[in-house]
């Protein structure tokens with residue numbers, strides 16, 4: 001097993017493994033179906049806000065429920081987690097099967113919760129939960145105009 005795959009954490013081990021990470025811990029969540037420059041820039045910026053970055057990744061079943069398309073996700077949860085684990089900015093990845101990452105946030109209690117600038121922190125359950133226990137919720141502005149959906153459109157029209 002490549003060393004980076006050790007960053008992949010089973011959901012059942014989250015509480016124990018998060019306690020071993022340097023603080024402050026930054027946590028974010030998402031689908032990350034086809035990794036692109038917008039994602040990696042955003043993750044590098046998120047990591048800069050703290051000492052460790054944890055990424056909670058939607059399981060394949062939970063991606064299906066988000067309604068991004070019948071053929072999504074393109075990459076399995078295992079593969080999406082492995083790619084994220086290989087990034088220098090990422091300290092740990094964990095899957096989640098719920099509709100939101102609220103339970104992950106409540107279990108991990110990160111000092112800082114981050115999403116891309118397309119989200120209003122006070123309007124999402126994860127952001128509200130972190131603010132309620134005195135943590136920080138930060139929206140990071142988009143730096144590159146990229147999305148998995150647009151990449152797929154490009155591939156399909158070529």
Ligand SMILES: Nc1ncnc2c1ncn2[C@@H]1O[C@H](COP(=O)(O)OP(=O)(O)OP(=O)(O)O)[C@@H](O)[C@H]1O
Nearest residue numbers: 030031032038042115116142143144146147148149
């Ligand atoms: N271009 C971007 N710049 C900065 N952050 C981004 C960018 N694209 C996505 N993000 C952030 O990365 C996380 C995961 O995003 P997501 O997987 O939804 O990306 P996406 O490429 O927009 O996907 P999709 O097209 O499937 O909706 C989210 O927190 C989102 O806000």
Ligand SMILES: O=P(O)(O)O[C@@H]1O[C@H]([C@H](O)CO)[C@@H](O)[C@H](O)[C@@H]1O
Nearest residue numbers: 029030031032058099100101124125
């Ligand atoms: O990659 P996405 O589509 O940005 O990820 C989603 O984010 C949602 C957000 O945290 C608001 O709750 C989350 O609910 C959803 O499960 C995806 O992770």
